[in-house]
Amino acid sequence: MKTLVCTTPGHFEYQDTLQPEILSGHSLIRIRRIGICGTDLHAFEGTQPFFNYPRILGHELAGEVVNTDRNDFSVGEAVTFIPYFNCQKCVACRNGKPNCCTTLKVSGVHIDGGMVEYLSVPSYSLVHGDGLSFDELALVEPLAIGAHGVRRARVRESENVLVVGAGPIGLGTMEFARIAGGNVIALDINDARLAFCREKIGVQHTVNALTEPVLERLAEITNGEMPTVIIDATGSLRAINTAFTYLAHGGSYVLVGLQKGDITFSHPEFHKREATLMSSRNATREDFEHVIKNMKNGQVDPKTYITHRVTFGEVKDTFESWLDPAKGVIKAMVSLD
Template sequence: MKTIILQEPGNFKQTDKEFDFSLQPDEALLKVHRIGICGTDLHAYAGEQPFFSYPRILGHELGVEVVEIGDEVDNVSVGDRCSVEPYRYNPEDQAVQQGKPNCAEHMSVLGVHEDGGMREYFKFPAKFLHCSDQLSYEQLALVEPLGIGCHAVNRANITSEDRVLVIGAGPIGLGALQFALDTGAKVAIMEIDKGRMAFCRQSFDLVGGINPREEDASDQLRALFDGDLPSVVLDATGNKKSMETAIDLVAHGGKLVYIGLFQGDVTFHDPDFHKKELTLMASRNALASDFTQIIRSVEEGRIDTDPWITHRTSFENMIDQFDSWLDPKSNVIKAMVEVC
């Protein structure tokens, strides 16, 4: 079976790997058609990904076909096209019992803690599959990255009355942007990369864009929001400085949501935090209900995935292309690998 393995940082290897096709009663055998490349994959390749060990088969943004099912599977059928919810968890965990499996204490993420989908076939519990007879494999592969932003917006309980700032226009930030707009809120983007800023202005109905390197960010926000600061700030950068200074951009009584993460400590001036009576949140992964919401939104045309995919390559050529996607000059938003 054709497989791409990340042997160590900076070193992919394509090989023919033996595979046991037998299924557990709750599993489905999945044929991989599309693999989205995300920041997790890029950071793993660069040796900068937390919670990671090598060698590893990457790939958790997947558009797959069900080719066989176990005896106890009743939620999918052979031939179904599916997105994969890639977060395997212990159902006995406290968070899972409270309806929060996305942040279970004992979790294994496909392509991070266990081998993922950069191969022709793999097996996974069928309960984590989300099907659509309308969406393409590429659209299904985009559901998971959209889910990260969707979950953050849902977690912040954003409504049409909010004024929202999304910091960072990478794929995760773009997902947050789309679902914040879907609430009817007024939304702005903060981004220092001119190419990504242009993409946002062209693709979304924003109140405006902010580059903090050009002038004071608070002044720019107040100009966009009729003198006010945003009631919700979603930081999708995973950048220490951005995450620490984001507290200055939230309105009194507002919410700050950290979507991105990095390996380090976040600190801020406590009096500034307290005087605003801020709500500080972390947002991790996504829920099954987020996957359902996204698929329905794309099917109904409320979310347009067409602008997202800026780069495509075949499974055979991916290794040669991967280095270029780390270069900001490539202007990659989302690279998609075509397996078959």
């Protein structure tokens, strides 16, 4: 089968590899769609934290079942899967948090992923397609990350929610904060991304951190109270540290984005707010099911996100162009038909 390997930063290579063997406890999927995410882009440019090469990228995936040992799935069924493979035994797994398993292996990050024609995955990770298209199913995973962050924040009706970063993960976070009833504010440095927030996903308030006085704008939007929830989806150390100053008294700050450095903030300012700081890692089956439900009921239109399309054979020559902000990529989708 044809496989695309990121051999070193900035380099892809198509290779012919053997189709995976049929293993006990695993299911074989024929990959039909691959969504390109920030992790893939950062891995290609050599800026993804905690990453090794060579690596087969890809974890936003949809396909059809070729072989499975589960009797509740059928051959030929359209599926996605939860690409965070866990031990099912550690303290996190036992407490319902397999998304942060102590030995977690994320497909396309810690282990080889889905830029292949056929992929073997643990059978427990399969998710029913429930009538969704391959395009829609390939977008469930990135949207679930945003949904998980919103669930961690326990967003309430009419609560002011600031989402920092209007990339695909940030956009999904905004969608599910809106669904939870939040008054969503988007903060970014890219006017085109902020326009997308307003025009495509109905975000009422947007702020450009480069051209507008952020504190003043947030005070204006929130009637001086400031956001009671802030969710970072940038992974930028500067953005993460700065956003502490935007938080309302009694508020919560959730970090979805990841970077390597040390977070620094004023303890007195944080303490007097009795603020809550938490991380949000990956997503759970509950989040996947929440995303699928909201796709099916029309609350989320995943096709809004797809701005670029290529075939699998075109990825090597096209991929680098998606790093250029001028290309306006929100979500590139790869087809294997």
